[in-house]
Amino acid sequence: MKIPYYPGCTLNTVAKDFDLSAKTSALAMGFELAELPQWNCCGATFPLTPDNIIALTAPAKVLSNARLAGDTLTTLCSVCYNVLKRTNKVIRDDKERRSTINGFIEADYDGSLNIIHFLEILRDRIGFEKVKKAVKKPLNGLKAASYYGCMLLRPFEDMGIDDSEAPMIMENLVTALGAEPVTFPNKIECCGAHLAMNNEDIVTRLSGNVMTSAVNSGAEIIVTTCPLCHYNLEKSQPKVAESTPGYKNVPIVYFTQLLGLALGQNEAGLGFDKNQWDARPLLKKKGLL
Amino acid sequence: MPRIGVFVCQCGNNIAATVDTKKVAEEMKNLPGVVFACDYKFMCSSPGQDMLKNAIKDNKLDGVIVSACSPHMHEKTFRKACESAGLNPYQCEITNIREQCSWVHHDKTKKAGTLKSADLTRMTIERLKKNKPLAKIKIPVKKKAIVIGGGIAGIQAALDIAEGGVDVIIVEKEPSIGGNMARLSETFPTMDCSQCILTPKMVEAELHERITLYTYSEIEKVDGYIGNFTVQIRRKSKYVDEERCTGCGECIEKCPFKVDSAFELGMTKRKVIYTPFPQSVPNVPVIDAPNCTKIQKDKCGVCAIVCGPKCIDFKMEDKIVTVEAGAIIVATGYQLMPNERFGEYGYGRIKDVISGMQFERLASASGPTGGEIKRPSDGKVPRSVVFIQCAGSRDEKKGVSYCSKVCCMYTAKHTMLYSHKVHHGQSYVFYMDIRAGGKRYEEFVRRAIEHDNAMYLRGRVSRVYERDGKVLVQGADTLSGNQVEIEADMVVLATAIISRDGADTLAQKLSIGYDKYKFYNEYHPKLKPVETVTAGIFLAGTCMGPMDIPDSVAQGSAAASKVLSLFSADEMTREPITAIVNKVTCNSCWDCLTACPYSAIERDAVKNRQGVITKWLAKVNEGVCQGCGVCVAACRSKSIDLRGYTDEQVFAAINAF
Numbered sequence: 001m002k003i004p005y006y007p008g009c010t011l012n013t014v015a016k017d018f019d020l021s022a023k024t025s026a027l028a029m030g031f032e033l034a035e036l037p038q039w040n041c042c043g044a045t046f047p048l049t050p051d052n053i054i055a056l057t058a059p060a061k062v063l064s065n066a067r068l069a070g071d072t073l074t075t076l077c078s079v080c081y082n083v084l085k086r087t088n089k090v091i092r093d094d095k096e097r098r099s100t101i102n103g104f105i106e107a108d109y110d111g112s113l114n115i116i117h118f119l120e121i122l123r124d125r126i127g128f129e130k131v132k133k134a135v136k137k138p139l140n141g142l143k144a145a146s147y148y149g150c151m152l153l154r155p156f157e158d159m160g161i162d163d164s165e166a167p168m169i170m171e172n173l174v175t176a177l178g179a180e181p182v183t184f185p186n187k188i189e190c191c192g193a194h195l196a197m198n199n200e201d202i203v204t205r206l207s208g209n210v211m212t213s214a215v216n217s218g219a220e221i222i223v224t225t226c227p228l229c230h231y232n233l234e235k236s237q238p239k240v241a242e243s244t245p246g247y248k249n250v251p252i253v254y255f256t257q258l259l260g261l262a263l264g265q266n267e268a269g270l271g272f273d274k275n276q277w278d279a280r281p282l283l284k285k286k287g288l289l
Numbered sequence: 290m291p292r293i294g295v296f297v298c299q300c301g302n303n304i305a306a307t308v309d310t311k312k313v314a315e316e317m318k319n320l321p322g323v324v325f326a327c328d329y330k331f332m333c334s335s336p337g338q339d340m341l342k343n344a345i346k347d348n349k350l351d352g353v354i355v356s357a358c359s360p361h362m363h364e365k366t367f368r369k370a371c372e373s374a375g376l377n378p379y380q381c382e383i384t385n386i387r388e389q390c391s392w393v394h395h396d397k398t399k400k401a402g403t404l405k406s407a408d409l410t411r412m413t414i415e416r417l418k419k420n421k422p423l424a425k426i427k428i429p430v431k432k433k434a435i436v437i438g439g440g441i442a443g444i445q446a447a448l449d450i451a452e453g454g455v456d457v458i459i460v461e462k463e464p465s466i467g468g469n470m471a472r473l474s475e476t477f478p479t480m481d482c483s484q485c486i487l488t489p490k491m492v493e494a495e496l497h498e499r500i501t502l503y504t505y506s507e508i509e510k511v512d513g514y515i516g517n518f519t520v521q522i523r524r525k526s527k528y529v530d531e532e533r534c535t536g537c538g539e540c541i542e543k544c545p546f547k548v549d550s551a552f553e554l555g556m557t558k559r560k561v562i563y564t565p566f567p568q569s570v571p572n573v574p575v576i577d578a579p580n581c582t583k584i585q586k587d588k589c590g591v592c593a594i595v596c597g598p599k600c601i602d603f604k605m606e607d608k609i610v611t612v613e614a615g616a617i618i619v620a621t622g623y624q625l626m627p628n629e630r631f632g633e634y635g636y637g638r639i640k641d642v643i644s645g646m647q648f649e650r651l652a653s654a655s656g657p658t659g660g661e662i663k664r665p666s667d668g669k670v671p672r673s674v675v676f677i678q679c680a681g682s683r684d685e686k687k688g689v690s691y692c693s694k695v696c697c698m699y700t701a702k703h704t705m706l707y708s709h710k711v712h713h714g715q716s717y718v719f720y721m722d723i724r725a726g727g728k729r730y731e732e733f734v735r736r737a738i739e740h741d742n743a744m745y746l747r748g749r750v751s752r753v754y755e756r757d758g759k760v761l762v763q764g765a766d767t768l769s770g771n772q773v774e775i776e777a778d779m780v781v782l783a784t785a786i787i788s789r790d791g792a793d794t795l796a797q798k799l800s801i802g803y804d805k806y807k808f809y810n811e812y813h814p815k816l817k818p819v820e821t822v823t824a825g826i827f828l829a830g831t832c833m834g835p836m837d838i839p840d841s842v843a844q845g846s847a848a849a850s851k852v853l854s855l856f857s858a859d860e861m862t863r864e865p866i867t868a869i870v871n872k873v874t875c876n877s878c879w880d881c882l883t884a885c886p887y888s889a890i891e892r893d894a895v896k897n898r899q900g901v902i903t904k905w906l907a908k909v910n911e912g913v914c915q916g917c918g919v920c921v922a923a924c925r926s927k928s929i930d931l932r933g934y935t936d937e938q939v940f941a942a943i944n945a946f
Contacts, residue, residue, distance in 0.1 A: 165632025185754030185761070216756075 003121065004069040005033035006062060008080035009041050015077070015227035017271025018254045022076050022118060024269035025260035029126060029134060033074065038065050042083045045194075053100050059087035060101045064109035072114045074121060076256070078151035078226035085115040086158045117152070117161060118256070119169050119225065128176040136264030138178025141286055144258065145182040145219030146170035147210060149229040150190050164188070170223060170255060177262040184217035186210045191232040200236075207232045208240040215250060220282060222252045230254065234276040251279035261288060291418055294325040294350040295410060296341055297386075298332035298357035304391040307402035313356065313386075316407050320414060324348050333363050341367065342374040350376065352417045356384035356410045377422035379865070379933060384413040408946060415945035419938045423865040428912045430516035431615040432856045435460060437508055437795070440468020441487060441838060442830025443620035444494050445845030446852075451499035453853040458612060459494065460522055461504045465569035466491055468622050472552065474652035474660075475706060476838060477698045478733035484568060484655065491570040505575055509609060511798050512888070514913035515825030516615045516861055524608045528576035528584070529562075530600035536572035538564075540592035540601065548580050554647045556665065557657035562592050562601075567655060576601075616825050616852045619809060620845065621795065623831040626681040626688060626785040634677065634782055635753040640666040641760050642753060642780045645699060652706045662710050664779045667758075671714065671778030674707055675762045676700045677750050678720045681785030688785050689806060694835040696783035697724045701734045703781060704743035717744045717775055719764050727837070746773065753780055786835040799826055800887065808834045819848040824863070824915075827851050866916035866933045868909045874928040875906045881920035881929060882907065889913035890920060 003026075011019040026033045039062055047055035062084060066073040075081045091098045092111025102108055116124075122131055148167055156164035167188065171181040189210055192203030211233060214222050224230045233252045241247045253275060260270040267289060272280050283289040295317040299305035310328035317326040325348045329337050332355055344350065353376065355367045360383040368378035386406040394402040434450050436443045439461030450457045459466060471491075473483035494500050509521040529540075540562050550559035552566055559565075562576045576584065576592070583590045583603055593601040628636035628644050636642045641664045643651075650656040651663065664671045678696055681688030697720070704716040723745070725731040737743045748765035755761070762775045788807035796803045801821040802810035809832050812820035819827050827848040830841040855861065868889075870881075882890045893908035907929070909920075918931045930936060 163632060166638070185752070185756065189752075 001031040002034040003031055003072060003074050004066055005035050006039055006042075006066060006073055006075045006080060006084065007035060008075060008077045009044075010077055010079075010227040014231065015254075017274035018076055018227060018230075018256060021254060021256040021260045021270040024265050025256050025263055026118075028260065028263040028265055029122070029131070031121070031126075034069070036062075036066055036069055036073075042080045044079055044083065046083045046086045050097070053097060053104070056087050056090060056097070056101055057104045059083050060091060060109060061105045061107070063088055063091065063111075063113055064102075064105060064107040067109055067113050071112065072116060074116050074118055076118050076225070078149060079228060081115070081117050082151040082159065088113055088115050089158055117225075119173065120161060122173060122259075123169060128172055131173070131259075132176040132178075135177055135262045137262055137288065139174075139258060139262050139286075139288055140178050142179040142258075142283075142288065143182050143218055143220045144174045144179045145184050145214035145217065145222050146174055146187060146255075147214065147222050147224050147229060147233070148188045149224065149226045150188070150193070151228075152225050153188060170225070173255060174223060174258070177258055179258065179262075182214065182217050182219040184214045184219065186213040191226075191229045192236075193228060193232070196228075196232055196235070203232050204236040204239045207236040208244070211237065211240055211250065212244055212247060215247065220250060221279060222250055223255050223258060224252060225255055237277060249277050251275060251277045251282055253279050291322040291352055292324045292348065292350050293322050293352040293354065293414060293417060294341075294344050294348060295323055295327075295354045295356065295414070296332055296337075296344075297326070297328040297406070297410070298337070298355065299328060299330050300332075300358060300387055300391075301330065304357070304387050304406075307391045307394040307396060307399055308386060308406045309399045309403040310406075312403055313406045313410060317354075317410055317414070320411065322418060323414065325350060332357050333366055338366070338370045341370050345371065345374040345376055351380060352376075352420065353381040354384060354410060354413050354417060355381070356386045356406060356413070358387040359383075359385045359389075379423040380417070380420055382413050382417045382420070384410045386410070412942040412945045416938045416942040419935065419941045420933075423932055425862040426865050426867070426911050427860045427862055428514075428516050430856060430859060430861050431518075431613050433457070433612070433614045434616045434618065434852050434856075435518070435520055435612060435614045436618045436620060438468070438620035438622055438830070438832070439463075439466030439494075439502070439504070440620060440622045440830060440841070441470045441490070442622070442841040442845040443468070443618070444490050445842045446618045446620060446829050446849040447494055447500050448490065448497065449846050449849030450852055451494075451497045453849070453856075454499070455853065455856055456499050456501070458501045458503055458522075458614070460506050460508060461502065462507055463565060464505045464527070464563075464573070464575045465565050465571070466494065466502060466504060467566075467568075467570065469646075470838060471566060471568075472554075472646060472649055472653070474649045474654075474656070475702060477702045478727075478729045480702070480705070482654075484653075488568045488570075491568070495570045502571060503610070504571060504573075506610075508795060508798060511617070511800075513613075514887075514889075514910070515823075515863075516855070517912060518614050518617060518825065520612050520614060520617070522610045522612060524610055526578070526605040526607050527573065528578065528581075528601060528603055528605045529574055530602060530605075531571065531573050533598045533600035534573045535598055536574075537597065538574070539595045539597065541574055543591050543595045545589065545591060546580065546582065548577065553650055553657050554644070556647060556650055576603075616827065616855055617799065618827045618829055618845075618848045618852065619795070619799065619801070619821075619832055620829040620848075621789055621792065621832040623786045623835065624789050626787050628680075628782060628784055630687065631680055631782060631784075633752050634680065634750065634780065635755070635760075636782065639753065639755050639760060639780075640664075641671075641778065642782065645696065645703065645781055645783045648703050648781045649699075652703070652710070660710070662707060662714075669778065670711055672711070673715045673717070673775070673777045674779045674781060675750075675760070675775055675777040676703060676716060676718045676781045676783065677753075677762075678718065678783045679749075679785075680782035681787075682783075683721060684785075689787065691806070691835070692724060693783075693786040694724070695786070695837045698727070698730055698733065698837065700781075700783050701725075701737040701743070704737045705741045708741040708743070715742070715744065717746060717762075717777070719746050719748055719750050719762075721747070721749070727839075748773075786831065788832070792832065799823065801826055801828075806834075808832065819844055819851060825855070863912075864916070865911075866931065867911045867914040868916065868918070868920050868929050868931050870907045870909060871928040871930070872906055874926050876926050876928075877905055877907065878925060879907070880923045880925060884919045884923035886917065886919060887913050887915050889915070 043058035547558035750764035
């Protein structure tokens with residue numbers, strides 16, 4: 001099974017480990033992420049004003065190209081997923097904006113694409129039960145906290161991947177992989193997002209809240225779906241450790257890295273070497289590597 | 290030749306600003322059949338009406354046109370004036386030249402307005418020429434009322450009706466009357482105990498010789514019309530003979546099985562044979578059949594063994610009782626939005642997040658903790674409590690767009706009760722706006738803030754979560770512009786008031802309207818606040834929308850007074866604007882019968898001289914017919930006409946245009 005795949009800019013640059021581990025583990029699960037032959041940046045933010053149509057043209061271009069490759073499109077980055085899914089909904093439901101956008105991008109796209117996240121493929125198309133059966137090396141004893149952030153879940157009416165206030169999709173995956181899910185109160189709080197550019201203090205505080213909350217709840221490792229969350233957590237960890245007595249740095253990995261590991265894939269194809277806080281010592285200690 | 294008089298009203302400047310009323314009157318004078326025409330400043334004033342009466346007498350008028358405001362405003366006034374001058378009131382017609390003409394025109398030269406007013410008036414003149422005198426319909430009235438719902442509004446309505454000398458039946462779904470008010474601890478703004486003021490009324494209703502209580506009963510079917518309703522009531526099986534039960538409570542004591550108490554909102558258990566609360570009226574227990582092992586599996590039966598008067602009958606079945614009544618009052622009340630809707634507040638996951646109603650039970654002397662404030666998770670006395678207002682109210686995205694009206698007040702009351710019971714406790718209230726409109730309400734909230742030390746924070750809560758046995762509340766304080774995090778022991782949500790489950794089904798049985806939130810619609814939001822579009826059915830209390838106890842009681846009394854005035858005569862009269870069937874052309878296709886929204890069409894047998902039925906024809910029940918005209922449009926053979934709006938009249942008006 002080949003599924004058309006939109007990596008987005010980040011997965012081609014700072015989050016290569018996400019891209020690599022996703023492709024590896026997809027193959028292990030019996031499907032292939034077929035990268036679109038032609039794609040551009042999704043725009044990285046969904047405009048909050050309805051008349052800001054120009055901001056919708058970049059994602060619309062991605063969608064109209066993707067439609068040529070099939071009726072489904074999958075993606076990994078939470079921001080890309082958010083922007084593409086919401087833009088697709090606008091094009092599908094709002095006739096007026098659809099025709100304006102199509103005029104801009106010189107296309108005739110009708111919003112008929114089905115945008116699904118990699119997690120949805122695992123849950124809805126394959127099923128976590130089957131994932132569990134495919135696990136070769138269960139991640140026994142690994143206490144993993146699933147951190148969702150904002151973009152994957154909200155706004156609920158547009159995203160609908162899971163309950164936006166009490167999501168369980170990642171915990172269920174982690175459980176299927178044999179690890180021990182750690183729930184923590186800040187799992188859907190913001191990491192600080194783009195404020196990384198101009199106000200690091202806020203990012204440090206917010207990401208710090210997420211990490212300390214996870215660690216205090218007993219997490220040994222934090223799992224994410226979002227390259228931006230990943231970046232912010234990794235980058236702010238030294239400052240958090242500095243200001244929080246007794247805090248010990250934890251590895252922050254993508255869910256696909258753990259998935260690949262549990263499916264018995266070679267470490268080389270999972271990009272563990274690219275994480276700022278190396279997960280390998282922990283995994284070795286647990287006998288998983 | 291008819292003798293018609295035309296009266297054009299200036300309505301001060303309302304009409305005269307854009308319509309030359311004098312010119313309209315002059316033009317009408319030239320039309321055939323018009324013998325009198327004039328304009329006047331205010332036709333509805335006493336001198337205006339006198340002028341109309343005199344003109345009828347002086348000119349021997351047999352028809353009157355008043356070109357003025359909408360017939361909704363003054364049709365009745367002018368028809369009455371005509372009647373007192375000896376004219377049949379239905380020979381008076383109104384032309385609407387205000388709402389449908391002068392108010393929508395801005396042309397100060399008065400050209401368009403005058404032209405249109407003249408056209409409209411001419412149409413009414415032609416229509417009037419085809420009018421026939423009509424006589425008011427008289428309907429006998431069955432002097433008995435049914436009150437659906439035995440909460441405070443229903444009890445008040447029933448008591449007032451009974452005091453007025455009329456028999457009344459209260460139909461209550463639960464095993465006891467009392468409704469939601471029976472759950473409350475104290476009431477704002479006087480802080481008197483809810484049960485202390487409610488239970489005397491409950492007992493009074495039980496003992497009143499004119500009031501019959503049908504508890505544990507629901508409305509099955511409603512037929513008929515104002516003055517003559519036939520209502521089928523399902524009396525659900527209590528498995529206890531009400532007549533013989535002494536209310537000793539032995540059966541409850543000995544019953545070995547317990548389930549969650551719905552009355553206590555799941556905070557404690559009750560027996561399977563139970564009364565909802567100690568002061569239940571009637572004090573007769575019922576068996577919760579789905580949970581009773583005797584009824585389900587034929588095991589146990591202890592209650593029947595210990596019962597002295599032997600009034601327990603496991604074979605008892607539901608009974609359908611048919612009652613005839615002249616009027617119905619709907620007072621079915623409200624329920625609260627299920628807290629499970631508030632994922633961000635942790636309800637369902639965090640035990641110490643409770644609803645306002647659960648707090649009422651905690652504070653109530655008869656509640657699960659005997660009136661001590663103890664949190665559900667471990668029974669500890671909470672040192673700090675956060676109250677979150679507008680949980681679901683004023684929240685179009687996740688809840689309802691309206692304000693639930695009572696939460697600001699009861700939250701202030703909760704902070705007071707809390708500070709009175711836990712002296713060193715600190716309460717925090719997150720609010721959007723404090724809406725304390727009402728007599729002594731604002732002062733009450735100030736008292737909570739100033740004397741009982743409640744900390745009011747203007748802002749919303751983003752998240753509630755648990756840490757080390759505490760409930761952490763994150764929110765915004767918009768007045769200081771800061772984010773706040775409060776470590777609380779308990780959180781109380783002021784959840785939105787919503788309509789009852791099944792409110793829509795009952796409305797459909799009664800043919801009354803409801804809004805998108807399934808609250809029942811009053812006939813007119815200001816001037817007919819307790820009437821419904823269905824004559825003879827009245828509303829009271831929170832089935833119409835959120836309201837507090839004083840308003841519910843006032844409405845109960847208002848609805849009762851409407852019922853009593855309806856019953857003040859043996860017959861009632863109503864407008865003769867009803868459909869009528871032409872028996873010669875009716876071919877019994879029954880399209881009208883399926884089309885009628887009020888079930889006003891009946892099958893009428895036609896017999897020959899030997900008394901044998903030869904055919905069936907459609908017949909309109911004038912008591913039920915609302916004059917909507919749907920049957921007229923549906924009739925294929927054009928055998929139905931609407932009195933006062935006959936095809937002849939309507940076409941005459943159109944042809945004159």
